[in-house]
Amino acid sequence: MERARGRGAPKEPLILDAARTVFLRRGFGAAGVDEIAALAAISKVTLYKYFPSKELLFSAVVQRDIERAERVSDGHLDTLAATTDLPRDLRAFAREFVATVTGPDLLRMRRLVAAEAERFPDLARTWDERGRRRGLDTLRRLFGDLAERGLVAGDLDVAAEQFLWLLLAAPFNESLFTPAATPAPRDLDAHADAAVATFLAAYGRK
Amino acid sequence: MERARGRGAPKEPLILDAARTVFLRRGFGAAGVDEIAALAAISKVTLYKYFPSKELLFSAVVQRDIERAERVSDGHLDTLAATTDLPRDLRAFAREFVATVTGPDLLRMRRLVAAEAERFPDLARTWDERGRRRGLDTLRRLFGDLAERGLVAGDLDVAAEQFLWLLLAAPFNESLFTPAATPAPRDLDAHADAAVATFLAAYGRK
DNA sequence: CTCCATGAACTGAACTGTACAGTACTGCCA
């Protein structure tokens, strides 16, 4: 699929934004192409020129989100690896990590992709693998650095996965079954702190 | 709505079974009432006599699953509370627990309920709360007994939630994005063992 | 015991109404 369209105005991102909004609000099935076109202030015909079917449009929306997520920077990883107070700095990292990954749009998109996993199996697998791998890679790298300094020890792959789920499982679960509510940051911080405490008890040294 | 129907045969469970099968196979949207009726070997008219809409039928299916889940027994909790080798017995318990809660149908139903959480918000909340509360209650009771014997210590509510997610988050996540595959029991056992090890490192005593 | 009347529950198939993805067409503006 070549990018040789829309000579004058690049309407593609505009359409994708509108589609994303409507898909997130209504889900794939209940989202109407008319509504997407209206929100993009574009005619349906033009929309179909860019994306020949609703399925392809949805795929494009999700693909773009996947690629965007991969460009997010890792933040304070270096300072954390050089920490002099691991519990404190790991708590700060964990809080930020959770807050990032539980942004409302991200949670809703995750729910949406999961809900349509039967219709878009490749998309769902890609979403999960790329996203999870990214989180795990970050954590493994961090724990590798910490292990070299003797601050943590154990199976670092398992450590990364357990830490990831200690942080994310509860908010992910809530977002699945209570799509409207966004978890309060305060609760999230406490949640992250508890995860850090358990993680350090199991894997921390010194 | 009185139960004074179907003098001869109680077709209600028959319809619910068929509906459950088709909903699990196709999802709510793609499931056709005709297919459900055909599978139940019943006419569409009869089906609508028992369940006046597809929505009500779906609700009834899920409600029944929720109630069924509440009748499952807790198994070896007593022997575990009186254990003389906590790591070994907790591993056995964890393996069985995970195996039970990650049965293919249960995972698929969870996915389905989450996917339709927008259309059936009460149903989704009920599913999540009742199911999670049941798991947490079981674990809290267990940890309470163990705490009295000095085998574990710490915030038992947090302990129960963390243990729950250490056990379930990974298989739940996989089932969301790869609905077809069922996790291999061997992997699940290893997964459960790792969760137990981390849990005991954080909360175990003696 | 047999026969038929009665009525409830059921079947099968055709039908209705609607919602919506995708298309065709007309005219506008650059």
Added chain:
DNA sequence: TGGCAGTACTGTACAGTTCAGTTCATGGAG
């Protein structure tokens, strides 16, 4: 003159209904 907006249209899929007829249990009459 070519891309686009606006709108009306087409085709289809499917939830829910209607209807004409079938099955079957009951029960009373002969």
